[in-house]
Amino acid sequence: MASPPRQLALSLDHEERLSREDFLPGPPxxxxxxxxxxxxxxxxxxxxxxxxxxxxxxxxxxxxxxxxxxxxxxxxxxxxxxxxxxxxxxxxxxxxxxxxxxxxxxxxxxxxxxxxxxxxxxxxxxxxxxxxxxxxxxxxxxxxxxxxxxVSMPDDALLRAVTVKLFADRQLAVDESLISYLQTRVGRSFAEVQAAVKALDREALQRKRPVNRALAAELFRDSLP
Incomplete structure (x- = not known):
């Protein structure tokens, strides 16, 4: 069976908002x-x-x-x-x-x-x-x-909130199942979460698919929990 066509993803910069209103405080x-x-x-x-x-x-x-x-x-x-x-x-x-x-x-x-x-x-x-x-x-x-x-590595609550924010910065609304899955697969640092969100967005554009848990499972299936 032929692989589905992949759309060329444009290299667009998604500005991460760094204002006071966008900051998510927490214990770390x-x-x-x-x-x-x-x-x-x-x-x-x-x-x-x-x-x-x-x-x-x-x-x-x-x-x-x-x-x-x-x-x-x-x-x-x-x-x-x-x-x-x-x-x-x-x-x-x-x-x-x-x-x-x-x-x-x-x-x-x-x-x-x-x-x-x-x-x-x-x-x-x-x-x-x-x-x-x-x-x-x-x-x-x-x-x-x-x-x-x-500043230290984020706890679960802060990591979850930041993940939602990073998707929102890209105008992507995602469900709880995706957020929970990513927390078990992409590491504990903000840098790793940022990379995962970017990769998912790019892959979704290339495959013309929604950003969801199914796509994340394909993309990160080999990542260690």
Whole structure:
């Protein structure tokens, strides 16, 4: 029997909404969300949010950037010549900080400027700044002083809510059986759920089929529970 025709799926970007109204708080992220809501009443002018990939760090950073007027740069792009302009609004987000991509002198000067100008800095990273292996002793000392708020892997309730939201972001209404099935098949991180939702949407377009449990079972049947 011939396979059913597959439609060429257009490579369309589905924007993940990262506003305050779209954020789903729960025990894994409530400490970090509470600190964002407290701004500018922070324990220091620099703060780090640390947690695994896909745990909502960028969403929290986006909420704070909207509140504070902060500019957003990636750690990989952070360079000393850009620092005065980067702090022009008095607030800055540096995303995905890791020792292997950081310009150590740029970050050291940035932390000094934040303190001198009484500006605000929010860093996102997978691990706390004090654990980064940096070669500049003065930078290591500065990083140890940066307060850290954690985000962790989502619990069942938060993971379920986020899964529904990700489908809704793509204008897809799905039933409970699909959500429950995905929770047993696609891992426990937000990143894995995001990838699964994207894959299901793409497969449905190619096969001209609805996004449902049957399609998910075909797509993820070999995934470990």
């Amino acid at each position: 992220n409530e400490a970090a969300f509470g600190m964002i809501e407290r701004w500018p009443d922070w324990p220091a002018h620099a703060l780090a949010i640390a947690g695994p990939e896909g745990s909502g760090k960028s969403h929290l950073a986006s909420i704070w950037a909207e509140m504070s007027g902060a500019r957003v740069v990636s750690a990989r792009a952070l360079q000393t010549p850009m620092l005065p302009d980067a702090l022009a609004t008095g607030a800055l987000v540096v995303e995905d900080c890791r020792a292997d991509v950081l310009d150590e002198r740029a970050l050291f000067h940035l932390l000094n400027l934040v303190r001198e100008q009484e500006a605000y800095l929010l860093m996102t990273a997978r691990t706390p700044p004090a654990s980064w292996h940096v070669s500049l002793p003065d930078l290591a000392s500065r990083l140890r002083a940066v307060p850290v708020v954690p």
